[in-house]
Amino acid sequence: MAETVRRMLGKPGAVDLRPYTKLLQSIEAREPELRELSDAELTEKATELGNAELPYDRGDLIELCAVGREAARRTLGERPFDVQLLGVMALLDGHIAEMATGEGKTLAGALAAAGFALRGQRVHVLSVNDYLARRDAEWMRPLYDLLGVAVAWIGEESTTAQRRLAYSADITYASVSELGFDVLRDRMATDPEQRVVPEAGVALIDEADSVLVDEARVPLVLAGAAESSAADEEMAELVRTLKPGIHYEIDSDGRNVQLTDAGIDTVERALGGVDLYSEDDTSVLPRVNLALHAHVLLQRDVHYVVRDGGVRLVNESRGRIALLQRWPDGLQAAVEAKEKVAVSETGEVLDSITVQALVLRYPTHCGMTGTAMAVAEQLREFYELEVAVIPPNKPNIRVDEATRLYATREEKEDALVDEVTEVHATGRPILIGTQDVAESELLAKRLADAGLECVVLNAKNDADEAAIIAEAGQYGAVTVSTQMAGRGTDIRLGGSDMSDRDRVVETGGLYVMGFGRYPSSRLDDQLRGRAGRQGDPGGSVFFGSVEDDLVANNAPETTGYRPEADGEITDPSWLSTVDHAQRVSEGQLLDIHRNTWRYNKLIDVQRSVVLEHREAVLMEDLADRQLAVDCPAQHSELVEEVGKEEVARAARLITLYHLDRGWTDHNAFLAELREGIHLRFLGRRDPLDEFNRDAVPAFKGFLDEARTRAAETFAETEVVDGKIDIAAVGVKRPSMTWTYMVHDHPFSTDFETVVGRLKGARRGEDS
Numbered sequence: 001m002a003e004t005v006r007r008m009l010g011k012p013g014a015v016d017l018r019p020y021t022k023l024l025q026s027i028e029a030r031e032p033e034l035r036e037l038s039d040a041e042l043t044e045k046a047t048e049l050g051n052a053e054l055p056y057d058r059g060d061l062i063e064l065c066a067v068g069r070e071a072a073r074r075t076l077g078e079r080p081f082d083v084q085l086l087g088v089m090a091l092l093d094g095h096i097a098e099m100a101t102g103e104g105k106t107l108a109g110a111l112a113a114a115g116f117a118l119r120g121q122r123v124h125v126l127s128v129n130d131y132l133a134r135r136d137a138e139w140m141r142p143l144y145d146l147l148g149v150a151v152a153w154i155g156e157e158s159t160t161a162q163r164r165l166a167y168s169a170d171i172t173y174a175s176v177s178e179l180g181f182d183v184l185r186d187r188m189a190t191d192p193e194q195r196v197v198p199e200a201g202v203a204l205i206d207e208a209d210s211v212l213v214d215e216a217r218v219p220l221v222l223a224g225a226a227e228s229s230a231a232d233e234e235m236a237e238l239v240r241t242l243k244p245g246i247h248y249e250i251d252s253d254g255r256n257v258q259l260t261d262a263g264i265d266t267v268e269r270a271l272g273g274v275d276l277y278s279e280d281d282t283s284v285l286p287r288v289n290l291a292l293h294a295h296v297l298l299q300r301d302v303h304y305v306v307r308d309g310g311v312r313l314v315n316e317s318r319g320r321i322a323l324l325q326r327w328p329d330g331l332q333a334a335v336e337a338k339e340k341v342a343v344s345e346t347g348e349v350l351d352s353i354t355v356q357a358l359v360l361r362y363p364t365h366c367g368m369t370g371t372a373m374a375v376a377e378q379l380r381e382f383y384e385l386e387v388a389v390i391p392p393n394k395p396n397i398r399v400d401e402a403t404r405l406y407a408t409r410e411e412k413e414d415a416l417v418d419e420v421t422e423v424h425a426t427g428r429p430i431l432i433g434t435q436d437v438a439e440s441e442l443l444a445k446r447l448a449d450a451g452l453e454c455v456v457l458n459a460k461n462d463a464d465e466a467a468i469i470a471e472a473g474q475y476g477a478v479t480v481s482t483q484m485a486g487r488g489t490d491i492r493l494g495g496s497d498m499s500d501r502d503r504v505v506e507t508g509g510l511y512v513m514g515f516g517r518y519p520s521s522r523l524d525d526q527l528r529g530r531a532g533r534q535g536d537p538g539g540s541v542f543f544g545s546v547e548d549d550l551v552a553n554n555a556p557e558t559t560g561y562r563p564e565a566d567g568e569i570t571d572p573s574w575l576s577t578v579d580h581a582q583r584v585s586e587g588q589l590l591d592i593h594r595n596t597w598r599y600n601k602l603i604d605v606q607r608s609v610v611l612e613h614r615e616a617v618l619m620e621d622l623a624d625r626q627l628a629v630d631c632p633a634q635h636s637e638l639v640e641e642v643g644k645e646e647v648a649r650a651a652r653l654i655t656l657y658h659l660d661r662g663w664t665d666h667n668a669f670l671a672e673l674r675e676g677i678h679l680r681f682l683g684r685r686d687p688l689d690e691f692n693r694d695a696v697p698a699f700k701g702f703l704d705e706a707r708t709r710a711a712e713t714f715a716e717t718e719v720v721d722g723k724i725d726i727a728a729v730g731v732k733r734p735s736m737t738w739t740y741m742v743h744d745h746p747f748s749t750d751f752e753t754v755v756g757r758l759k760g761a762r763r764g765e766d767s
């Protein structure tokens with residue numbers, strides 16, 4: 001008992017769990033009585049909790065946890081452990097609950113969500129992907145039903161009507177990106193009825209550190225159709241005939257491709273004797289380069305897959321299909337031409353929102369994850385969140401070995417393959433975590449060469465990945481996966497049905513191996529956490545090399561070590577180099593986060609000015625009143641001709657158009673400004689000051705400008721068939737919109753470098 005209490009007191013610097021642990025006995029004491037109640041009576045008990053406001057007082061908190069525990073026992077067959085109830089209480093207090101893998105966060109989160117919902121709060125439970133949103137909502141549905149709260153989920157495929165309905169539930173499960181895209185689309189509504197996301201009080205975030213820290217700076221983007229770029233089939237055909245080594249060369253890192261002199265001659269001849277480097281026509285060379293890049297560097301089934309008649313990008317680090325992503329437009333079209341699929345539309349950014357800004361919209365945000373303490377400071381700095389470290393239900397007995405460091409990548413790979421061979425011979429299941437899909441493929445090949453069969457998680461879809469990873473604990477299984485793939489899925493020893501559990505336990509349980517340390521210790525811990533769930537036996541070890549990017553890029557010195565014959569470096573001071581490199585890398589990630597946030601702060605202020613004004617235009621008669629003042633003659637003439645209501649409609653649409661148009665242009669200006677800032681940084685000025693110096697005046701007069709433009713447009717309108725023809729004066733919404741996340745444009749920089757370099761190189765020769 002003393003040990004349990006000590007464990008429950010938690011770690012220093014974290015939320016004090018004592019006030020919660022004190023309630024556990026009383027919660028348990030309620031059990032016998034609640035067990036006697038009928039389902040309807042239990043629902044009644046839950047509903048009664050809705051008669052007061054948040055926060056819960058002591059008595060109501062005890063009742064909520066007791067009723068919730070009984071409801072979970074009846075509907076899910078799982079009686080929440082004490083530690084899960086501690087998690088529930090921490091979440092209700094608006095904290096981050098750190099609970100290890102397999103501790104049952106889904107259930108704890110659901111009870112907290114129900115607790116908020118019973119007190120009249122609309123709750124959004126944010127998952128990392130659609131699969132988990134749907135799975136968790138459906139899994140917890142019987143529990144919510146019994147507690148008398150409505151639950152729904154949305155996914156990428158949901159229609160607008162389905163979304164509206166789902167968001168009207170008390171609790172809605174959604175992936176962060178889907179929610180963000182809905183919020184962005186709502187911002188463009190020209191009629192209040194078009195909007196789908198109502199105000200919500202609580203965001204309850206699963207995998208909170210991934211969302212709030214790792215993804216925080218990622219902007220979600222809403223783009224609108226401008227004109228289509230043509231499919232360049234001619235170029236796609238042409239580059240297909242080129243031969244590697246003769247017509248083009250690929251850089252050793254596989255990131256750039258360049259035409260050789262022979263390649264240039266061949267292309268120029270094939271195009272009827274053009275000069276690729278002619279100053280008069282500079283359009284041909286970029287076309288060739290785009291097609292070449294698409295043909296050579298982007299491999300089908302590695303970088304993208306062709307599905308449903310379209311090109312779908314594969315997110316390399318996550319190893320899954322990124323349905324919402326596109327490459328910069330020319331490259332996207334080039335890949336589409338290569339694959340002979342229909343060319344998708346190009347567009348411009350209408351608006352964007354970072355994950356961080358999205359989450360901060362909610363008055364209450366809380367969440368759960370297995371790894372929060374390592375980023376406790378950031379959670380406090382950016383979100384004013386505290387971490388509650390919830391002890392495990394059963395002590396963790398996983399054995400974490402020290403990193404094995406090798407001089408070269410090759411030696412590391414050899415050692416890892418040897419280790420897999422040795423361990424596999426005992427039947428112990430092995431899960432190997434890689435940095436990205438390419439690494440997974442490479443490793444799978446090396447294992448195959450050594451006669452070892454393995455399963456590779458390779459970007460099929462989340463549901464398939466979940467099914468595969470669920471079997472990673474089978475006797476003799478070898479599974480290779482990126483760090484993120486299949487997350488949120490339980491790995492049970494002896495397979496998902498645990499039929500072979502005893503035999504696997506005897507081998508030592510799941511053995512997790514890292515194919516290189518990650519850029520942050522948190523990511524290492526997430527991989528390790530795959531083993532040793534709920535007191536299971538398990539082990540983990542990372543293999544690293546001095547040539548790994550982490551070490552090569554972040555360690556101060558990478559020479560002078562003396563490896564053993566097999567390349568292993570055992571000198572302790574060298575081993576700490578990896579930890580040091582990881583800390584440097586973590587510091588850089590934090591700087592980037594802080595920096596992005598500082599830039600976005602100003603943009604967010606400007607955006608809220610526009611949105612507040614937009615809201616008044618949308619919901620009130622502001623546009624009509626303003627135009628009556630600005631164009632009195634036109635206004636009264638039109639009212640006479642078509643009536644007040646039609647004029648108000650046109651006034652609203654015209655004003656919204658100019659507000660949105662202005663914001664799109666301003667956004668483009670800010671993006672360009674920020675890109676250019678680093679050049680000024682070379683002049684030793686603070687880039688953020690520079691940014692603000694230009695961004696602030698550029699926004700000055702934004703609303704006046706939009707109003708003036710609206711008046712100009714309004715003055716030109718004419719009546720056609722009893723209606724004001726706003727299309728004739730250029731008021732057109734984008735014909736379609738689509739959404740993507742910005743980190744999903746992995747090649748943009750490289751691509752631009754290629755084009756720039758080729759042009760530059762040739763010009764240099766000419767002069």
Ligand SMILES: Nc1ncnc2c1ncn2[C@@H]1O[C@H](COP(=O)(O)OP(=O)(O)OP(=O)(O)O)[C@@H](O)[C@H]1O
Nearest residue numbers: 078079080081101102103104105106107488489490
């Ligand atoms: N109180 C309980 N009693 C018995 N089983 C439970 C209980 N709570 C959760 N479980 C089971 O434990 C498993 C892990 O739960 P869950 O997937 O929610 O864990 P998690 O903490 O979210 O893990 P991950 O970090 O992998 O997402 C599930 O199979 C679930 O059914």
